[in-house]
Amino acid sequence: MLGVSTALRSEIAQNGREVIEAILDLGLEAVELEYRITRPMLQEILPLLQKRRVQAISLHSYFPLPEEVPREKASGDVFSLCSPDKEERNLAVKYTIQTMEWAEELEVPAIVVHMGKLSGEGSMAALKKLYDQKKIQTEEGKEFIQERVKIRTRDGQLHLDPALRSLDKLSGEAEKRGIFLGLENRYNLHDFPNLEEFKVIFREFNGSMIRYWHDLGHATAQQNLGLESQEKLLANFGHLLIGVHLHGCRGYDDHKAPGAGEEDYALLKKFLKPETRRVVETHHRATREEVIKGLAFLREQGVG
Numbered sequence: 001m002l003g004v005s006t007a008l009r010s011e012i013a014q015n016g017r018e019v020i021e022a023i024l025d026l027g028l029e030a031v032e033l034e035y036r037i038t039r040p041m042l043q044e045i046l047p048l049l050q051k052r053r054v055q056a057i058s059l060h061s062y063f064p065l066p067e068e069v070p071r072e073k074a075s076g077d078v079f080s081l082c083s084p085d086k087e088e089r090n091l092a093v094k095y096t097i098q099t100m101e102w103a104e105e106l107e108v109p110a111i112v113v114h115m116g117k118l119s120g121e122g123s124m125a126a127l128k129k130l131y132d133q134k135k136i137q138t139e140e141g142k143e144f145i146q147e148r149v150k151i152r153t154r155d156g157q158l159h160l161d162p163a164l165r166s167l168d169k170l171s172g173e174a175e176k177r178g179i180f181l182g183l184e185n186r187y188n189l190h191d192f193p194n195l196e197e198f199k200v201i202f203r204e205f206n207g208s209m210i211r212y213w214h215d216l217g218h219a220t221a222q223q224n225l226g227l228e229s230q231e232k233l234l235a236n237f238g239h240l241l242i243g244v245h246l247h248g249c250r251g252y253d254d255h256k257a258p259g260a261g262e263e264d265y266a267l268l269k270k271f272l273k274p275e276t277r278r279v280v281e282t283h284h285r286a287t288r289e290e291v292i293k294g295l296a297f298l299r300e301q302g303v304g
Contacts, residue, residue: 002304003030003057005245005281007255008291010036012284016044020054026291029053032112032279034060036074039067049106058182058243058277059103060112062095076184080116081170082163082192089162092116093169096181100170103179110180110242110277112213115163118155120190123148127189127225128252136226145226152189159192164204174209182213182242185233187221187254195228198237211242214271217254217281220263224251230264234271243277244268246298248286255283257294265301278304 009022016037023031033056037045042064048054065074079092099111126144127136135141167181174181183193183201193201201210214237219230234241248256249263258280259265272278280298282291298304 001030001057002028002278002280002295002298003032003055004028004291005032005060005279006034006037007281007283009284010034010041013041016041017048020045020048022288024054025288026295028295030055030057032056032058032060032277032281033063034112035062035065035076035078036071037063038065038071056106056108058110058112058279059099059106059108061099061114063099063102063111066095066098076112076114077117077191081113081166082116082159084158084162089166093166096170097173100173100177100179104177109178110182110211112182112184112243112245114184114186115166115192116159117188118152118159118190118192120148120152120155121188123152123189127227131225131252136224141226148189149227152194153196155190156192156194156197160197160200163192163197163201167201167205167210171205171208171210179209180242181210183210184213184215184245185218185222185228186215187218189227195232195236198233202237202240212237212240213243213245214238214241214268215245215281216263216265216268217245217247217249217256217261220249220261221252221254224249224262231267234267238271241271241273241276243279244272245279245281246303247281247283248294255281255285257282257286257290259294259297259301260286260290265298265303269301269303272303
């Protein structure tokens with residue numbers, strides 16, 4: 001089933017009904033409810049869910065937005081599940097469980113989870129500059145990437161054990177509630193986990209409710225910036241695939257309408273199963289016409 005993330009309008013909408021109406025206006029009734037949805041917005045959406053005007057097929061943690069977080073700071077990374085700080089990690093676990101509780105209440109079988117970030121945002125700015133200068137594949141670019149990846153790998157070791165502790169708590173809750181936790185591949189070099197860290201996580205939690213959620217736009221951006229290859233991600237974790245985020249990415253500019261960039265749908269299609277959740281995660285910068293065209297494109301590709 002093809003759905004649309006509430007990210008389509010939630011960043012700029014004034015109420016929950018406006019968000020859902022924008023999705024219904026595209027001719028779809030399946031949605032992913034995500035972390036920009038506040039509690040008042042959720043209360044406006046609930047009647048539409050109860051009357052079956054719309055169906056939630058996934059939730060994106062942290063859902064709904066925790067009341068202590070200002071709306072302008074809404075993020076799937078507002079609390080970090082991989083933080084070495086126990087207090088922050090406990091908040092991340094608490095609000096992930098809250099998302100699971102809503103998934104259980106709304107009979108949604110899967111949630112999307114961000115694991116958190118490391119420091120090192122400056123690396124991405126430098127990578128983007130190299131890309132703009134067409135230097136990613138030069139010796140200068142390759143040496144820079146190799147150096148930054150080495151630093152990222154070292155720093156990630158400090159976050160792996162805290163991440164496993166968080167997931168140990170969440171795995172039991174997910175099993176009890178029958179909710180899949182889809183760990184999403186992320187956009188930035190300093191996001192957690194990377195490919196090798198994913199391997200450790202899935203080895204540790206083999207047979208659990210912890211699965212892989214593939215974001216096509218993020219994977220395209222990382223590949224274009226000389227980081228991780230999408231093929232490696234899918235080859236390693238495609239058998240654990242529970243859902244996908246579909247959006248256009250040109251260069252490192254993502255969350256466009258599907259088909260508006262350089263995404264490899266032929267590769268992705270090899271790993272899709274009938275039960276795989278397919279969610280268009282286009283942001284409000286895309287026009288209604290662009291999104292409708294993107295939906296038609298996905299159907300033509302056999303993905304939607």
